[in-house]
Amino acid sequence: xxxxxxxxxxxxxxxxxxxxxxxxxxxxxxxxxxxxxxxxxxxxxxxxxxxxxxxxxxxxxxxxxxxxxxxxxxxxxxxxxxxxxxxxxxxxxxxxxxxxxxxxxxxxxxxxxxxxxxxxxxxxxxxxxxxxxxxxxxxxxxxxxxxxxxxxxxxxxxxxxxxxxxxxxxxxxxxxxxxxxxxxxxxxxxxxxxxxxxxxxxxxxxxxxxxxxxxxxxxxxxxxxxxxxxxxxxxxxxxxxxxxxxxxxxxxxxxxxxxxxxxxxxxxxxxxxxxxxxxxxxxxxxxxxxxxxxxxxxxxxxxxxxxxxxxxxxxxxxxxxxxxxxxxxxxxxxxxxxxxxxxxxxxxxxxx
Ligand code: PMP
Numbered sequence: 111x112x113x114x115x116x117x118x119x120x121x122x123x124x125x126x127x128x129x130x131x132x133x134x135x136x137x138x139x140x141x142x143x144x145x146x147x148x149x150x151x152x153x154x155x156x157x158x159x160x161x162x163x164x165x166x167x168x169x170x171x172x173x174x175x176x177x178x179x180x181x182x183x184x185x186x187x188x189x190x191x192x193x194x195x196x197x198x199x200x201x202x203x204x205x206x207x208x209x210x211x212x213x214x215x216x217x218x219x220x221x222x223x224x225x226x227x228x229x230x231x232x233x234x235x236x237x238x239x240x241x242x243x244x245x246x247x248x249x250x251x252x253x254x255x256x257x258x259x260x261x262x263x264x265x266x267x268x269x270x271x272x273x274x275x276x277x278x279x280x281x282x283x284x285x286x287x288x289x290x291x292x293x294x295x296x297x298x299x300x301x302x303x304x305x306x307x308x309x310x311x312x313x314x315x316x317x318x319x320x321x322x323x324x325x326x327x328x329x330x331x332x333x334x335x336x337x338x339x340x341x342x343x344x345x346x347x348x349x350x351x352x353x354x355x356x357x358x359x360x361x362x363x364x365x366x367x368x369x370x371x372x373x374x375x376x377x378x379x380x381x382x383x384x385x386x387x388x389x390x391x392x393x394x395x396x397x398x399x400x401x402x403x404x405x406x407x408x409x410x411x412x413x414x415x416x417x418x419x420x421x422x423x424x425x426x427x428x429x430x431x432x433x434x435x436x437x438x439x440x441x442x443x444x445x446x447x448x449x450x451x452x453x454x455x456x457x458x459x460x461x462x
Contacts, residue, residue: 118229125223128429137449140427142262142291142404144323145445146375149368152324152361159360167356174359177366178331187336188307190343191362193353195290195317195330200224201345202313202332203254206284210253214243216436218262218288237264241398241406241435245272249279258288259302260295263431263441265400267292267300274305277312284338287314291402293321293376294383300401306334313338320403321376322365327358379403383444389454393461396438408438410461417460424456 111120128141171191179186192198203211203224210231213221225232233253238244241264248255255276260267277285292301306314313334319325332342346353354362365372387405390397394410409417418430418440429441442453 122226125220135425137426137452139443139445140429142320142443143325145449146323148323149365149371151364151368155360155364156357159356167352169351171354171359173363177363181366182303184307184333188333188339190332190339191354192330194328195315198315198330198332201342202286204228205341205345206254211256212251212253213256218258221256242266243268245276248276251280254283255285260291260401264398264406265402265404266398267295267401269299270302273302277309284311284313289314290317290320294380294403295401296380297401303333310335318362324361324365327361329358329362379444382447382450386450404441404443406439406441414438414440420460421456426453426456
């Protein structure tokens, strides 16, 4: 740290992303990426966009926003796009978190980092003993509520009706629903996306990083009431108007134009998740129900750190969080069937 760093930032605990080693042959199940390549049309679309990079990108991301609005049956002014959903969440925290925030103790680690960075008071609400959000803990909080649904790293999901009840009990606050993983939900009652625009105070934030195989392109979006979208754009234009670059806009549009590929990849992940879950259960693991592209699991007789270390020795990366309540657990991203078979083989060796 230099002696010039602003006082407020000196105690900031930055977010620690999962490692991204460049080692060949690694089975990488630690950052919830897709094991599949982008949709076949993406590379050509990016190449065409690259020929016009001397120009600034479209400030309105017109094509991308139109395709998102068509895909989800909402109006274009009910959609905003961002440089990864991390950026959208940061915009939303700034826009709606002035009166304070509330989120669970075990959830996406970036929420508390942004709260500190932006100087927003955060009320931390413990998950119940089954690692679930108890909707009645979120009544009349009078502050902006942030819920990852499905939650990370547990993978458990609230019912959309419970989310709407939370919104109803907090009419003067925005409820931000982070649906980074909602495309992988097998239960049909999870996503609030279709309802959000009719609610004055519900904002759904999503990403192309997981279910649309574009983590490296950095593309996120929000869907909600047009006034909330207008507020997000006010923050964007006060910070970084050209936030979604031309290559990413082209990549995102091409991905949306191939719904069959999206479905195929999504289904494969969901099937591999259930296969892996059954395998882990048969090996004596505790595994939480997951509606996401990862499993939160605890190995029999092994702490999370130890299981992660022993897999790493075998070139398999998973994620461990050194955090109270969850030290027995690890988060395992669902990859291809071949990757999951390697994980299970290595786990059998470790347990033997
Ligand atoms: N929300 C949750 C719950 C996440 O796990 C992640 C991925 N780390 C994000 C948001 C951000 O994803 P991205 O910025 O790649 O869209």
